[in-house]
Amino acid sequence: MANTAEFGHDNLGHLLSDKLMSVPEFQRRFSWKKGELNDYWEDIEKARSEGSPYFMGTIVLASDTNQVGRSLIVDGQQRITTTALLLTAVRDRLREFGKEEAANSVERDHLSDYVLSEERHVAKLALAPRDSEEYEAILEGMVPDDASPIGVVTEAYLYLKRLVDGLADSEDEYKSLIQLVTYLDTSVQVLLAIASGLPEAYVIFETLNDRGADLTTADLLKNYVFSSARGEIDAVREYWTELSTQFDKPEYLVKFLRQEYMSRKGRVTHRELYKALRQDIGNDSRDVKRYMKRLLASYSKHKALSEPDNKSWSPEPEDVRDSLLALRRFRLESAMPLLLAVFSKWDHNKASKFVNRLVPWFFRAWSIDSLGGSTAEKAICQAAVAVTNRTANTSDEVLDMLRKSPGLIPDDSRFRVSFIHQGEVSNTRAKYILGQLEKVRMRQNGESSEGHPDWSAKYVSIEHVFARSSKRSTFSSDDEFKYFSTLRDTLGNFVLLERQLNNSLEDRPFSDKRETYCKSKFILTRDVGIHPSWTFNAAETRLETLGDLALVAWPL
DSSP: OOOOOEEEEEEHHHHHHHOEEEOOTTSOOOOOOHHHHHHHHHHHHHHHHTTOOEEEEEEEEEEOTTSTTEEEEEEOHHHHHHHHHHHHHHHHHHHHTTOHHHHHHHIIIIIEEEETTTTEEEESEEOOHHHHHHHHHHHTTOOOOTTSOOOHHHHHHHHHHHHHHHHTOSGGGTHHHHHHHHHHHHTEEEEEEEESSHHHHHHHHHHHTOSOOHHHHHHHHHHHHHHHHGGGHHHHHHHHHHHHTTOSSHHHHHHHHHHHHHHHHOOOOHHHHHHHHHHHHOSOHHHHHHHHHHHHHHHHHHHHHHOTTOGGGTTSOHHHHHHHHHHHHTTOGGGHHHHHHHHHHSOHHHHHHHHHHHHHHHHHHHHTTOSSSHHHHHHHHHHHHHHHTTSOOSHHHHHHHHHTSTTTSOOHHHHHHHHHTOOOOOHHHHHHHHHHHHHHHHHHHTOOOTTOOOTTSTTEEEEESSOTTOOGGGSSSHHHHHHHHHHTTSGGGEEEEEHHHHTTTTTOOHHHHHHHHTTSSOHHHHHHHTSSSOOHHHHHHHHHHHHHHHHHHSOO
């Protein structure tokens, strides 16, 4: 019968004195900084001053098959490492006071152990390779000062050392340090789960930390693929490092992992993602390696879709770049599973043309706020799976699937109404919208785009026709000022304007600006400039006109 996990209760200081522990090499690095360290310290000091125990959560350990007698830390690395650094700071403060017996007791009981089979002292806690050199130097008393370049582990030690020094400001107060160690040994409580191996430990970790947190999902998946890689561990570690370093935060990585999974398998919630990925990957080392290679290939497509200026778009027409900018500016991330599927299964040119057909539909959906729910996500993922399984092979077939999802894509009548009444729009989004409407207006006017300003360029800005800073005194009544406040940041009050023209306008009245508007290369801006005066009725009429252009700019 296989060994089962052991569950029990322990105290954090005693845990360090009782066990040899290691942080697995594939765990994320120690990362606690001042904020987390201060919370840790203040929580303990508050409980200690009240004479009450303090509960510090769950610790999950697993037997280390490579080092007999050591346990791997699956959950609790930050807390255990911080406690070890705190005890090291106490040891060092005691030595500064000449209390060698007390310092050696802390060293012997919590920081190092004599292993008879190795005939040497070893650290009770071994950190992952990228942190171990720093930590071992601290244990040996070789600590650089604040002015030297230091890593996170050393920075944490120095911060904790300052707190410890403040606790025992003079030799007369050294017993407060001993009391702190005793409190860590007897009153900082944890729930302890010791698994027979890593797979069981991850299941325990997932169950005990049922928070749906992205960071948890990232850590769990990393641990799973590393522990399942076995003979392919070097390649898998290299693939994971290459992928994970592309993301600033773990939650961004998890978002990509979820999008990639949904592009092949259909919708999955954040909470269900880790379990779904485990089933999808399997536990054969070759399957793990194939999965990581597929992730990297998919990420290259994801990266290009997120970067309109990526070189992969250089052969494509300019309107593809505009569509990609829309995906980014309007955060149309729900399209990503479908786009990943399309760019994985179709040739680049065909997939690029699909982007230009899909974005107008998604812009329409954005205008009625129909993209955020599970129904929309399910429909989009079903279309993605159809592309992946090659049951939908053309743009028309994919779009037809989306069309059948109730309420997802508005018809012309509903889209026009929502477009006109959408309210406040940010400047970056307004630039895109007016830029696309300008292209329609140019075609209507028979003008060429050659020499026309690029709406997305930094030298093009959003100009408020009614000055944004207009005060109550500008208007004849409270009602008029209230109406202006609702109109101020809407499309009816926006025009595109070259910055060299806009720089001189500041917040002048319309009568001082209309001549400048007429000098703009943007037709829609010149259309405003021909008005002898600018009124609320003129702004409303302009919105109606823009609504008509929108039906052409974002067609079904």
